[in-house]
Amino acid sequence: MASVATPPAAELWSSIMSAVAPSVSETTFSSWIETLKPEKLEDRVLTLLAPSKFHREFVEEHFVPGLEAVALENTGEPVRVRIRVQGAGEIPRQRNLKFTTTAPAKHPENVPANGHSVSAAELAAEANLNPRYRFENFIEGDCNSFARAACLAISDLSRPTLWNPLLIYGGTGLGKTHLLQSIGNRVLSVRRYDGIRVRYVSSERFTQDFIQSVRTQQGSDFTDKYRNVDLLLVDDIQFFATKERTQTEFFHAFNALHQSGRRIVMTSDRPVHELAGFDERLISRFDSGLVTNVNPPTYETRLAILQDRAKFENFPLPLDVADLLSTHITSNVRELEGAFAALVAHCQFGRVPATLELAQRVIQEKTGKRTGRPPVELIQQTVADYFRISQDALRGKTRKKEIAYARMIAMYLMTELTEHSLKTIGGFFGGRDHSTVIHARDTITELRKTDEVQTVAALNDLERRLSLGPIVRTSM
Known part of the structure; x- marks a missing residue:
């Protein structure tokens, strides 16, 4: 009896195919991707059915990493893709396709007459x-x-x-x-x-x-x-x-x-x-x-690139500085690496550490604009100072009413003013779950809509302190 895909598997596979289709040629898509059928989705493992053993091995070798990356983007969590063969069917006939396996061209090996290998x-x-x-x-x-x-x-x-x-x-x-x-x-x-x-x-x-x-x-x-x-x-x-x-x-x-x-x-x-x-x-x-x-890098990728370069150069790069550069240098990797190189030059020639002020100067030099998005630590520091509490308390586990309220304000500002995901924002507050961030965002949004005096005053003052002016919202 043929396997019937469970609705979650079919829905996820449909979204993966839609994302992959623009990235590959029509022939490749129809021959290798579209011919896979979803079977089930259990314990974060998506099982797909391939028409033959060869088809399965080819997809595992060439496509599975990309499919898992797309699945992660769609679900927000790691999903393994497994391929199994359904029956003993042969791979469908394909037109105008030619397998190539490369044997060396006719030229000498990379070993000269003296017997020493070429480096x-x-x-x-x-x-x-x-x-x-x-x-x-x-x-x-x-x-x-x-x-x-x-x-x-x-x-x-x-x-x-x-x-x-x-x-x-x-x-x-x-x-x-x-x-x-x-x-x-x-x-x-x-x-x-x-x-x-x-x-x-x-x-x-x-x-x-x-x-x-x-x-x-x-x-x-x-x-x-x-x-x-x-x-x-x-x-x-x-x-x-x-x-x-x-x-x-x-x-x-x-x-x-x-x-x-x-x-x-x-x-x-x-x-x-x-x-x-x-x-x-x-x-x-x-x-x-x-x-x-290839598409422009996401915030997370930009941050990883900077941290990798800093490690390679043995350069001490504070997280808040990396966050600021990653938030503002968004167009491409080359520009981001150029900003990093400029920051290193300023630090080495001026014999000064990498600071937020110096990073803001580099961003202005590179983009001609002042930084418009504050880094996470600056938001936390500004909110903590405004409510006269410590940053440790803001990030901690205490549920005291005044601290919990300040924490919701900080979370709200981060959802509005940074590119961080909800999960990442939760991580800045003691590893809290993304649902906590959603609750904070929705609560403060509702208080602001109803012109609740304390909330409106706090947000207006905090936005002024962060030198951003009022937050501009787009209608949904």
Whole structure:
């Protein structure tokens, strides 16, 4: 008897599919994701049914981390995804799909005649890779987990993949280059002695090399450089737009690599359907594998990036300072790292510690704006001072009426003035549950609506002290 999905499983799986669909190509989605059927959701484990053992193994290898990340985003709690085979059905027939498994191209192993192996740094330099870009120091979050999982999967050249080519798109400074070069560094690390050749190139450099080969009549050198590799990594393909001869050359290089089972990974600042000025032949090839995106980092990811950089640089970064930078530098990772570098420079050159005042100065330098969102500790300190209680009492367990009221005020201000989740805000008050924060927010909101004198006066004064002016609300 066929299994029937329980409503929670079906509902969760439907929301996961809706979130994943825009991140992968239509062929990939219909072949691998849509064919999975929800069976049950028990103890935070979502069980899906696959039509065959191969289908199950392929999804486990390439998709499960991304699916679990989406499930976490939808439910707010970790959900494991398990795949089991239903019956012994074969994988559905797929059209225009080609498995690729990479055997090394015909070139010598990375061992010179004197018997000494080539170092990893030398291999990275030859491939034009920055050895600093690795999966190990790439901060994963909901904004990039699926793209990272795809990059990890395609970096395993020993396994067949449908994700060829892989195209990652997203705005400037979101980590596309980091992921792209991480693939190359992982391949060179794992397959160091296998004679594997990797080539990383920006679209601009590819164009310059092509023009130079035409001028010097050294077309064969150019061909060997970009067609006799096992993995080609091309950054910012959008700059190929309107360059007809360069596009033609890239088209031929793409075909030569793809037809021989070599792998191609590209990045772009926009999705395939928004790439203007391209030959339709190239557009169809870009869209023939897996297309996925990276989004601007969430607050939690931004905070983790800063803490990781501080640890790497052995720089003492107070949590309130990291919170302030993470709250205000929101557009991309590059700008956030630039703000961190500026903060470190101010501290080292001025021989001063990292403080909120210094962080506010850096933010103003970087954005041209004064900080508009106070950090958590400043809200707690301001509320505690206003009600003449200690911050320990505000964060503590006491249920005295006056302290509980002040605590609700502080929680309310944090829900209105910061990007923290309800769960995170609860954590700032002795690990309280998110339901406590919801109760505080709703209680103070109702008191303010009814013009309760004490609450209105307190909020107006606190908002003035936090230099924010009245809170602007949007109608729901």
